[in-house]
Amino acid sequence: MGTSDSIDEMVETKLYRAKPGWLSAAIAALGGAGIHVLAPKREADRRDGSARIDLAPVTSAEQVDQDFVNVGLPLKSIYFPPTQSLLDYAAVEGGDVRIDEATESVEETVVLGCRPCDAAAVALLDSLFRWDYDDVYYRTRRERTTLVSWACTAPDGQCFCTSVGGSPHGERGSDVLAFLTDDGGALLEVHSVKGERFVERLRDAVEPAGGDAERPTPPDVPERFNTEPIRRWLENNFEDDSWKEVALRCLGCGACSYLCPTCHCFDIVDESTWNRGTRRRNWDSCAFALFTLHASGHNPRADQTARWRQRVMHKFRYFPDRFGDVACVGCGRCVRRCGAGQNLVRILQGIEQRA
Amino acid sequence: MSAAVDSIREVAATALSEGTVGVFIGYGRDGDTGRATPVFARTPEDAADLIFDATCLGNLAVYLARPEVRSLGRPGVLVKGCDLRSVNVLFRENVIDREDVYLVGVRCPGVGEPAADKCGPCKVRDPAGCDVVVGDPVETDSAGAETKYEAAAAIEALSLEDRWAYWQEQFGKCIRCYACRQACPLCYCKRCIVEKSQPQWVETSPHVRGNLAWHAARAFHLTGRCVGCGECERACPVDIPLGAINQKLAKLVEEWFGFESGFQPDEEAPFTTWSADDPEVGIL
Numbered sequence: 136m137g138t139s140d141s142i143d144e145m146v147e148t149k150l151y152r153a154k155p156g157w158l159s160a161a162i163a164a165l166g167g168a169g170i171h172v173l174a175p176k177r178e179a180d181r182r183d184g185s186a187r188i189d190l191a192p193v194t195s196a197e198q199v200d201q202d203f204v205n206v207g208l209p210l211k212s213i214y215f216p217p218t219q220s221l222l223d224y225a226a227v228e229g230g231d232v233r234i235d236e237a238t239e240s241v242e243e244t245v246v247l248g249c250r251p252c253d254a255a256a257v258a259l260l261d262s263l264f265r266w267d268y269d270d271v272y273y274r275t276r277r278e279r280t281t282l283v284s285w286a287c288t289a290p291d292g293q294c295f296c297t298s299v300g301g302s303p304h305g306e307r308g309s310d311v312l313a314f315l316t317d318d319g320g321a322l323l324e325v326h327s328v329k330g331e332r333f334v335e336r337l338r339d340a341v342e343p344a345g346g347d348a349e350r351p352t353p354p355d356v357p358e359r360f361n362t363e364p365i366r367r368w369l370e371n372n373f374e375d376d377s378w379k380e381v382a383l384r385c386l387g388c389g390a391c392s393y394l395c396p397t398c399h400c401f402d403i404v405d406e407s408t409w410n411r412g413t414r415r416r417n418w419d420s421c422a423f424a425l426f427t428l429h430a431s432g433h434n435p436r437a438d439q440t441a442r443w444r445q446r447v448m449h450k451f452r453y454f455p456d457r458f459g460d461v462a463c464v465g466c467g468r469c470v471r472r473c474g475a476g477q478n479l480v481r482i483l484q485g486i487e488q489r490a
Numbered sequence: 491m492s493a494a495v496d497s498i499r500e501v502a503a504t505a506l507s508e509g510t511v512g513v514f515i516g517y518g519r520d521g522d523t524g525r526a527t528p529v530f531a532r533t534p535e536d537a538a539d540l541i542f543d544a545t546c547l548g549n550l551a552v553y554l555a556r557p558e559v560r561s562l563g564r565p566g567v568l569v570k571g572c573d574l575r576s577v578n579v580l581f582r583e584n585v586i587d588r589e590d591v592y593l594v595g596v597r598c599p600g601v602g603e604p605a606a607d608k609c610g611p612c613k614v615r616d617p618a619g620c621d622v623v624v625g626d627p628v629e630t631d632s633a634g635a636e637t638k639y640e641a642a643a644a645i646e647a648l649s650l651e652d653r654w655a656y657w658q659e660q661f662g663k664c665i666r667c668y669a670c671r672q673a674c675p676l677c678y679c680k681r682c683i684v685e686k687s688q689p690q691w692v693e694t695s696p697h698v699r700g701n702l703a704w705h706a707a708r709a710f711h712l713t714g715r716c717v718g719c720g721e722c723e724r725a726c727p728v729d730i731p732l733g734a735i736n737q738k739l740a741k742l743v744e745e746w747f748g749f750e751s752g753f754q755p756d757e758e759a760p761f762t763t764w765s766a767d768d769p770e771v772g773i774l
Contacts, residue, residue, distance in 0.1 A: 179729070182607065187729050207728065208665075217665045218695040292522060383558060384528045388672035390727045393665050406693055415695050418665065425685050439558050474673045474725030476527025476548065478520055 143310065143327040150344035151334055155319035159196040160340035161247065161283075161333075166194060168336065171244040173213070174199040175206050190246060199248065201315065204291045205466060209396035210253045211260060213244065214276045217393070218417045221272065221403070225411035244280045245333060252296045252464040254284045254308035256396030262458045263399055272416070281329045284309040290356050293467030295480055297356045301464050304353040314351055322348060360483045362451060362461050368490035369452040373444070377489070381482045382443035384475045389420030391469035391477070397450070397462045400426075421445045447482070494542050494596050497624035498568060501594055503537035505566050511592045512563015515550045516540040528553065530562065542568070542625075544601050549719045551576045554586050555678035566592035570601070571614025575717035575752030576675040578619070582755060583715075583762065585678055595620035599628045607641065607733070608720050610634035619755060642737035661701040663728040666694065670732055671708060673725035676715050683707055705735065713739045714761045717752035 165172045176191040177200045188200050189207045223235040257277075264273040287294075287303035296302060306312045310330035314322040322344060325331055334341055392398040402419040406412050419426065422443075427436045436442045454462035463479075470478050502514040518529035518539045526545040530553075531537045551573045553559045569577060574595060580586050595617035600609030611634040617623060645653060668684075671677040684692040684704055692707055693700035716736040723733040743749055747760040758765075 181729050182723075183602070183604065218697050218700075379558070380530075383530045383553075386552065386556075386669075386672040388669035388725065389665075389667035390669040390725065393667045394727050402694070404690075404694055406690075406695065417695050420667070423668070439556070470523065472727045474548075474669055474721065476520055476523075476525055478522060478527070481520070481522060 143329055145327050146325065146331060148306075149325045149331070150348045151323040151325065151341045152344045152348065153313070153321040153323050153337065153341045154339075156196075157321060157337060157340040158199060158247070158319075161245075161337055162193060162196055162199075164336040164338070165245050169243070171242040172247060173244060174247040175203055176200060190249070193247075201248075201285075204287075204289065204294070205250050205253070205468070206248075207394075209394065209466065209468070210246065210249055210257050210282070211396055211399065213246070213280055214257070214260070214273050215264070215399060215401075215418075218415055219272060221414045221416055223411070223413050224405075241275050241279050244276075245283060246280065247283045248285050249282055249309075250287060250466070251284050251303060251305040251307070251309065251312065252294075252301055252466040253396050254282050255296075255301050255305055256308070256464045256466075257282065258308035259397055259458070259460050259462065259464070260399055262460070266458075281310045281333050282308065283311040283313055283330075283333060286312055286314045286350075286353075288315070288354060290354055291467070293470045293480075294356050294465060295359045295467060296465035298359045298480075299362060299461050299463045299465045302353060303356055304350060322350070324350075356465075359480050360487050362455075364490035365483055365486050366452055366455060366461075368486050369448055372489075373448075377485070378444045379440045381485070382438075382440040385422070385439050385443050385477050386475050387422050387424055387439050387442065388474070389418070389422055390472055390474065391446075391479075392420035392422055393418055394468040394472055396464055396466055396468075397454075421449070447479075447486075451483070494625035495540070498542055498594065498596065499537050499540050501622050501624060502531055502540055502566065502568075503534035505592055505594075506531060506537060507534045510564070511566035513559065514540075514566040514568075514592075514594075515553050515559065516568040517542060517546045517548070517550070530559065532562065540568070542596055544603055544605075546570070547601050547606065547724060549573045549576060549673075549675055549721045551580065551675040552673060552721070554580060554591060555675065564590060564592065566594060568594050568596055569617060569620065570596055570598040571612055571617040572608060572717065572719045573675075574617045574620065575614060576719055578752045578755045578757070579676055579715055579717060579759075580678075582757060582759065583676075588755065593620040593622075595623040597623065597625035597628045606720060607637070608718055611636075611638040614753070639737050639741045641731065641734040642741050645734055646738070657702070658698055660730045661698050661705060663730055664696055664701040664705070665728060666696040666701065666704065667727060669725040669727060670722035673721040674712075674716075675719070675721070676712060676717075677708070683711070705732070709735045709739055712736055714743050714747070714749065714759045715751055716740060 162172055172193055173190040174193045175188050176193055176198055178187045178189055180186055187207060188203045193199055220239055225233050227233050264270040290303055306324060306326055310327045311333055312324040325334055400419045400421060402417050405414050428434045436445060450462040470480060502516060505511045506514055514531040516529055517526040519541050520527045528548055528550055529539060550567050554565060581588055597616050610631055613630060615628040615630055684694060692703045718740060720733050723731060726732060743760060749760055
């Protein structure tokens with residue numbers, strides 16, 4: 136499953152039983168140690184009555200929501216935030232420039248309650264952010280964050296992790312994979328040194344699981360498509376007429392890219408005031424009209440057809456060619472939130488039918 | 491609304507087979523999500539997939555300014571009253587000429603479950619000015635008009651400090667995906683102000699400062715134009731109540747200029763009409 140090697144030190148899987156109330160114990164222990172805790176929190180209700188749930192700082196277990204498919208923003212917003220200061224600069228006397236790096240401090244963080252798909256995406260992004268440049272901005276946050284994923288119990292109709300090599304019980308990218316039980320306890324699968332350190336903090340709230348401990352049956356996530364025939368079709372059909380058809384409804388916003396756990400394109404800007412400023416890295420999207428605009432005025436992806444094609448090609452052909460992973464974890468956010476009703480899964484199914 | 495569906499399919503199929511339109515923009519059903527999604531019928535057979543019911547939330551007028559759609563030929567489009575209002579603004583701003591589009595209006599009692607906020611106050615449930623109108627007669631909700639500016643009023647009721655805190659929190663969520671802009675039928679500029687970099691008038695970074703600048707710029711550019719179709723708010727992936735901002739400005743425009751946008755294709759809007767008799771109140 137891919138060529139990315141984890142940024143974390145992996146260990147042989149160990150199982151623990153967390154007692155009812157372990158979540159409170161965990162939050163208290165982490166908070167007491169000055170560690171930042173992020174967990175799914177119900178932020179507000181939308182007009183249609185559905186809940187908006189996002190990873191947010193929590194100080195008690197009562198604040199944590201457990202009844203959700205997935206949170207709004209993916210984990211990349213921790214390691215690769217929507218906007219990030221890279222350095223500050225200022226003109227100084229004599230015509231020189233003073234540069235101030237590492238302008239943001241990064242706290243030790245534990246995420247409680249991310250989903251297996253989002254954790255798998257992080258493992259995938261690791262290969263990208265260490266590819267031709269070891270991205271210190273990404274790596275610092277990554278090293279200081281522990282992921283305690285919650286295995287899925289109720290995926291919805293738009294989840295498709297199993298079509299892209301994942302699973303509602305997938306452990307990839309997780310330091311700990313927790314199987315929550317109805318009594319408020321959990322079975323904890325520890326996969327890394329960071330995971331072991333997390334479990335150590337729980338003290339009496341956990342004990343090693345007995346030899347009979349085993350994972351529950353995963354919920355069913357039907358396979359919707361097969362990536363291999365799709366990849367072969369993509370290799371041979373860059374100019375196919377179907378690209379125009381499927382791109383018609385796309386309005387070229389960045390919602391799918393920004394909500395996607397694996398999308399990672401960015402723009403670097405300097406924001407200056409007279410004689411000083413900040414260099415920032417911001418999210419960017421290949422769906423935007425100006426994404427590939429050259430200084431000459433030429434734009435090689437001048438219409439939404441070419442831009443939509445790029446999205447599919449990058450995720451299901453170029454990224455796998457380079458890194459061995461399809462750049463999609465099947466979280467379903469793009470399908471759920473596209474304002475124009477674009478459905479990537481149906482488009483891929485259409486491609487597979489033609490392959 | 492099934493009577494409307496049969497009519498829509500018939501009208502679209504006829505328009506396509508007779509060459510009245512090269513593409514008919516309507517709603518189809520996404521079998522996975524159950525949602526209504528824009529479809530671009532090209533043949534009479536495609537028209538059989540068209541639907542219309544309370545799930546048809548999208549404003550299809552947004553596609554009238556998309557070159558990829560216009561390249562398919564003369565467009566026909568299904569419009570609810572709210573959608574038609576935005577088409578009227580496109581007409582008065584010369585984005586598309588009346589004779590270059592085939593308008594099929596559909597009588598609409600409201601969409602969304604629960605019904606969208608814009609539906610209660612709607613005065614155009616029976617859209618006028620289309621080539622064809624389909625659907626059973628619907629009544630206007632006379633009490634609905636009172637809720638027209640409800641979202642804006644809720645925020646006006648806050649103190650200035652609370653209002654500032656509220657919008658800082660909301661704009662703290664903004665990730666600058668521009669779904670609000672792309673979903674809006676009236677944001678059709680080929681080069682948006684935020685995409686101009688010499689100089690960079692509006693900071694592109696999604697910090698609160700940049701986001702405030704972006705949303706203020708967009709709101710100002712929509713003043714006297716926005717028809718309250720709600721697509722910006724529906725498209726926002728982080729659920730910012732964008733409709734309230736546009737509502738506030740629409741409320742001011744109605745109070746100060748007695749004008750509501752989009753009810754007539756030839757209306758004279760306050761900020762886009764030149765007149766030698768302009769009293770130029772406020773210009774020194």
